[in-house]
């Protein structure tokens with residue numbers, strides 16, 4: 001195998017800023033998860049607690065949202081991405097040597113796979 | 125072999141000593157397609173705007189003084205290839221002296237405050253100091269930092285939080301690994317905001333010297349958790 | 356000056372111009388000797404030549420048992436073709452290793468093969484493998500030194516350009532005038548001693564390896580202040596530099612790529628150089644050493660090919676590297692492999708494809724004439740590093756500038772501190788009015804509207820120097836060049852205009868100041884090249900192509916009023932034993 005060369009760093013401003021993308025995705029996916037949990041709690045609440053049944057009428061959008069397959073896809077993507085990326089961060093800080101580019105793409109791919117799988121469930 | 129191209133550069137002009145608002149001036153430059161951003165800037169100065177303030181010295185990615193932002197991304201002007209359309213701005217978040225030149229005195233003050241020479245507990249032996257060859261190689265790699273501030277400019281943690289910046293972490297790590305240095309560098313790293321780093325590796329991606337300040341931060345964090353100091 | 360706010364008075368014991376290794380080493384030594392030091396840098400402090408260098412450092416470390424301080428000295432004098440200042444060359448050989456340990460104590464990690472054994476390689480010239488190096492090259496050397504200055508709280512003034520040294524009525528240094536480019540204000544430093552560590556003059560040439568700041572300011576300033584120059588006709592050109600991209604043109608490609616296995620073994624062959632017909636043209640110039648010849652011979656051979664139209668379309672020749680050294684090269688000089696990759700491509704970076712190369716101006720062999728403690732002829736004025744002359748003679752060993760700037764930087768700092776202590780502070784009024792007058796005169800170009808721009812004139816000077824006072828020189832062309840310089844000085848210079856009115860980082864204004872210095876040095880170079888009617892080392896004349904023993908001598912340059920005087924002085928005769936050629940010594944061992 002040939003030895004690895006140093007990097008060619010003459011086109012830095014053309015490449016995607018992976019760190020920025022990852023960080024934004026991590027925050028967005030976190031937000032999605034939190035929002036989902038809140039919505040989920042609200043939905044369960046109106047279903048299970050008779051005292052709150054009146055709220056049901058105030059949230060006519062809830063079932064609509066719940067029935068959108070893409071929302072589930074986004075949710076699955078977010079959960080998988082957020083979890084794996086967070087684990088990657090932890091692992092590297094504990095000493096694991098992980099390539100930041102490759103690992104990011106792998107995590108995105110895995111998260112996308114989860115999303116597609118979720119979509120497929122609805123389509124089928 | 126080399127084709128000619130014409131590029132459009134919008135250069136940010138501002139003289140803070142004269143007040144007024146910054147504005148962007150448009151230039152067209154024609155030259156060989158292997159031109160670097162610095163070639164474009166120099167051509168603008170030589171042919172079109174004799175009053176442009178810009179900085180460079182070595183032109184080969186060594187002095188670290190030519191760093192600018194091209195289309196929003198911090199780069200070394202002398203290494204970055206020219207783009208058909210580009211917006212050239214001074215490096216943020218540093219105070220601008222004029223046009224593309226920033227004032228780095230605060231950066232130097234930070235370097236000085238970090239005491240980045242080995243704090244020796246005993247004098248150099250006056251003969252080859254025993255250093256493992258592999259460690260010597262590693263020390264040299266860490267010492268290749270240009271102090272260009274590209275990483276500090278790109279770092280999102282610097283923008284959001286009280287953090288000196290990746291370049292300083294790298295230099296502290298260099299000292300932490302140096303066998304002649306008796307100081308404890310971890311508290312210094314903490315003081316400089318090491319925990320604020322997002323571990324996003326943007327600094328690693330953009331460093332023109334192929335260094336990874338993010339790895340330096342990770343090494344410090346691991347040292348903090350597991351308590352391992354010198355290797 | 357608009358008003359007195361633009362002229363600020365300060366003081367120091369030792370003022371040092373130059374933030375390269377020579378200046379920084381001087382600052383460390385002067386500070387440690389108890390002096391109040393101020394260090395000026397024309398640009399940001401890291402913008403210096405030392406930082407750009409490969410950092411190869413000749414010293415006798417003991418790692419090669421065959422080598423000796425004596426052999427290093429002889430190599431230096433042989434390569435200098437006998438006209439070195441032998442005392443300076445001796446000091447270089449003697450003290451190089453101690454200064455290398457100083458660098459290690461500052462935090463530099465020399466490459467090593469074992470914990471206590473340094474890794475050695477060959478550089479241009481020399482008979483023994485003796486050169487130290489570190490992967491961080493010039494960056495590492497300047498960085499560890501800078502942190503030493505920080506540790507000592509030595510004030511470093513970025514963007515402060517030394518403009519002139521003022522000599523008092525007693526003939527001693529009274530102070531120095533500098534322009535703070537970042538604010539557009541003048542500063543006059545009252546000080547009993549000034550150290551010139553401003554580096555070389557490679558910017559006098561169209562294609563050069565050094566940084567944009569090397570315009571020979573300090574050498575010209577010293578000349579104007581009354582110091583003498585020596586060997587200024589000798590300019591070292593490096594044979595193998597990048598041809599493209601435009602920004603990097605002229606930057607040294609580094610020797611390991613060129614040397615191949617010769618990098619480790621003086622007997623091995625260096626990479627072949629071929630012209631556009633595929634001929635190994637060097638064989639005609641040096642059939643014995645071939646491509647392993649000295650820098651001067653190779654640079655000239657390449658230049659002649661290019662001038663004869665046998666170069667590549669981009670103006671270079673091709674080097675056929677030896678890919679067997681790639682692995683060692685990658686480990687030892689990763690930065691250069693990176694530059695090859697970025698400038699030329701992967702095949703070239705792996706040393707698998709021909710590499711286009713061109714000669715470029717590298718190193719100013721001459722400079723301010725100094726004694727062993729770096730004193731010039733003017734009491735209180737010191738010079739060290741590339742700005743000083745005499746150590747290397749007519750040609751320099753690759754890797755000998757790094758020890759030079761450490762050894763003589765330190766000596767200059769110590770001597771200047773001592774002088775300051777002996778003399779005490781300079782009287783308050785000394786030199787101030789002269790400095791004010793000089794500053795006012797240098798503001799005139801800011802008010803003019805007609806005339807040429809400094810950058811145009813600079814390019815003209817660079818082209819003249821490259822064409823006629825470069826690798827290939829001849830009497831008539833140089834006479835013509837001298838006249839052209841005279842015209843520039845009398846007609847163009849007084850009418851130069853500066854485009855922008857801003858005083859802050861006005862590059863054209865700075866270039867105008869540089870231009871005066873460049874012209875002073877260019878004239879001194881031509882005048883001494885004309886006087887030296889022979890060919891020796893880096894100085895090659897087509898009208899006098901042979902070495903002439905009569906010229907085992909030095910040319911000294913000094914100013915008398917506005918006139919430049921050049922004189923021949925026999926070289927300091929070394930002892931008879933010193934004359935033995937190194938070759939004999941080496942084979943006799």
Ligand SMILES: Cc1cc2nc3c(=O)[nH]c(=O)nc-3n(C[C@H](O)[C@H](O)[C@H](O)COP(=O)(O)OP(=O)(O)OC[C@H]3O[C@@H](n4cnc5c(N)ncnc54)[C@H](O)[C@@H]3O)c2cc1C
Nearest residue numbers: 373374375377404405408409411517553554740741756757
């Ligand atoms: C590509 C390359 C590779 C090299 N490799 C090697 C090598 O491997 N080994 C070796 O021995 N040599 C090498 N050299 C040569 C060596 O780098 C230089 O000779 C040496 O660095 C000169 O050091 P210096 O301290 O004298 O000056 P410099 O490092 O040139 O410093 C000059 C300083 O003076 C300042 N200055 C200039 N004008 C003024 C002014 N008017 N006012 C105030 N300040 C001013 C500048 O800002 C700068 O800080 C190499 C050179 C090049 C170009």
Ligand code: SF4
Nearest residue numbers: 279321322324325327
């Ligand atoms: S990894 Fe840390 S130091 Fe590097 S850019 Fe990201 S936040 Fe900044």
Ligand code: SF4
Nearest residue numbers: 269270272273275331
């Ligand atoms: S770590 Fe890299 S990007 Fe940051 S200052 Fe050093 S060389 Fe520049």
Ligand code: FES
Nearest residue numbers: 183187188190202
């Ligand atoms: S000019 Fe020195 S790093 Fe770009």
